Amino acid sequence: MVRKKTSLAIKKNMKIGDLEAETDRDLLGACFIDKGDLSQLLNVKAPEAIILGRTGSGKSALILKGIAAVNNSVFLDPSDISIRFLEHSDIIQFFDALGVKLDLFYQVLWRHVLVVELLRMRYGLKSEHDNKSFLEKFYRLMAKDKLKKKALEYFTEWGDRFWIDTDEHLREITRKLERDVRTEIGAGWGTIALTGSGALNLSESDKVEVSQRASRVVSGLQIKKLNEVLDLLSEYAFEDRQKRYYVFIDKLDVDWAETDIRCKFIRALIEEVKTFRRLENVKIIAALRHDLLDMVFDRTRGSGFQEEKYESYLLPVVWKRDELGRVIDKRINEIFVRQYTKQGVGFDDIFPPPKKGGGPKSIDYILDRTLLRPRDALQFVNEIFKVASGSEKISWRDIFAAESIYSKKRLNSLKEEWGDIYPELLETIEILRGLDYTFTRGQMTDDRINDVCISLFEGNSRDPCVRVVKKYFGDSGGKIKSSDIVTTMLMSLYHVGAIGVKISSLDTFIWSYIDQPTISRSEIRRSNHIKIHKMLWRSLNVVF
Incomplete structure (x- = not known):
């Protein structure tokens, strides 16, 4: 967007936004770009309820905009629910040691939490007095409905505690499970x-x-009773179809519980998102990182599991280049309007044109070094502003200087983003250091491979690259070859977005953040041409 020339300087500490949605609320409110995702998300009739995207793709921004756009909502942060106590619960460890599946138990926990939160929101339950008044009214409504007997039993058991903290509810349910197991045994x-x-x-x-006997206790949990509670709520509590009620859940990727517990708890939540569609004017909305969903399904899948059955509930957050360009342009205009003048200032007013003799536009140069998500673009532009502080215009020299810092930050961000799946990613990615930006497998020499293998050998065995290296050095039968190590490394690097591959000479390069998120061993073995993502060129000393 080209506007009148401006002589307004880029101030020190000027930036086009914070990288976290929670600290970027002010600019987010003024510069939000609605791509149609928000209306789909808030449509209670639409199944899409799990906001799915990579780190920095705008999941939390959608949650915040959703909360601001509706009248009746509650926000849940798993860190506030104190799930971590389950890791140290004697009864949970008892079940794990016996191999008893607790899927139903985790679903009961979520269903109870969600029912309580919805009732609090619907009836404003903030005290014991509020709770008592609600129960009296509710019992009068249901007095003649004998079909709701089990639901009434639930309200009799839990009704006087609806107003207390959520984590205390979870602890009480867990204690009840322990008492029931003791009785059954x-x-x-x-x-x-x-x-x-x-x-x-x-x-x-x-x-x-x-x-x-323990399995019978789990099977006999309150799930049937809670099903009737949902029917009862639909009929008596959420009967006004003109009013909408939302529960928003974010921060599921934060370290609020040990990984195994977290995966089981998230899988149970996904099941409950589906179940609560029985309430026609209620919607449970959660934000989830793509890699975390992959890990959840991988660790919790049982026989007969079909991942495609969940696709209709997912809302992938995908950005086009022109949309990201609009995000940057709108934010630049907003910060200049706030700090200087009402005169419009856009991207092309302060960024340089293509170099003489040909070359990319500034916006293309920036976006080429992102994974096409807002956080990457904001981070790069912020670094450019730091370098260009005090200047009226940004030069290509400023962009190149900022790129070195940005590239190192992107490398560290990949490690943070993928640490659960690839804890030794920074060691694995060293296989790319100093290579040509487009290379073949033949350029990965034995010395290069051996150096990385030595670094990986003592690493965390959760990392697939570490596991294959340990098998290689411990395998006397020669079943694992160095080519298997290279294949595993390249599969991992493709998954995180560090490389793109060309499977055949007739194909174009494919990338995990644009095309298919993962790649098979067969595909990676057939991929002789490999390209390193431009965001890593400077940090890995790539030859270009």
């Missing part, structure tokens, strides 16, 4: 400690019997 095993070590001390025959 009975006097025959009355001396068993309901702990992980207690389960391990059982004989094999006792383990089978106790496991079966």
Whole structure:
């Protein structure tokens, strides 16, 4: 967008936005670009409820805009629910040691939390007095409905505590599970400690019997009762179809629980998002990182699992280049209007034109060094502003100087983003250092591969590259070859967006953030031409 020339200087500390949506609320409110995702998300009849995207793609921004756009909503942060106590719960460790599946238990926890939050929102339950008034009214409404017997049992059991903290509800449900297990096991095993070590001390025959009894307790949880509660809420509490109620959930990718518990809890939430569609004017909306969803499905899939059944509930956040250009342009205009003048100032007013003799436009140069998501673009432009501080115009020299800093930050950001899946990513990515920006597998010499393998050997075995290296050095039968290590490394680097590949001479290069998110071993073995992403050229000393 070209406007009148301006002589307004770029001030020190001027930036076009913070990288976290929570600290960027002011500019987000003024410069939000609606691509149609928000209206789809808030449509209670539309199934899309899981905002899916990579780090920095705008998931939290959608959550914040959604909260601002509706009248009735509640926000849940898993860090506030104190899920971490489950990691140290004796009864949970007891079940894990016996191999008892707790999927239903985690669903009950979420369903209870969501029911309580919806009731609080609907009836303004903030005190014991509010709670009592609500129950009296509710019992009068349902007095003649004997079909809702189980739902009434639920309200009788929990109704006087709807107003207390959510994490206390979860602890009470867990304590109830322990009491029910103790009752089910009975006097025959009355001396068993309901702990992980207690389960391990059982004989094999006792383990089978106790496991079966414990499984019956899990199977008999309140799930049927809670199903009737949903029907009851639909009929008596959320009967006004003109009013909409939303529960927004974010920060699921933060370290609020140990990874295994977190995966099970997120999978249970996804199931409950589907279940709560029974309430026609209620919608549960959650934001989830793409790599975290992959890990959740990978760690919780059972026999017969079909990932495609969940696709209709996902709302992928995808950005086009022109949309990101509009984001940058709008933010530049906003900060100049606020600090200087109402005269419009756009991207092309302060960024340089293509170099003489040909070359990319400034906006293309910037976007080529992103994974096509807002955070990357904001980060690069902010670094450029730092370098150009005090200047009226930005030069290509400013852009190149800022790129060195930006590239190092992008490398560290990849490590942070993918740390759960690839904890040794910074070691693996060294295989690319000093290579040509487009290279072949033949350029990855034995010395280069060996140096990286030595670094990976003592690394975290959660990383697939570490696992294959350890197998290689521990395999006396020669089943693992160095080519297998290279294949695993390239698959990992493709997944995180560090490289693109050309599977055949007739194909174009494909990238995980544009095309397919993962690549198979067969495809990577057939990919002889590999390209390093431009965002990493400076930090990895790539030859270009």
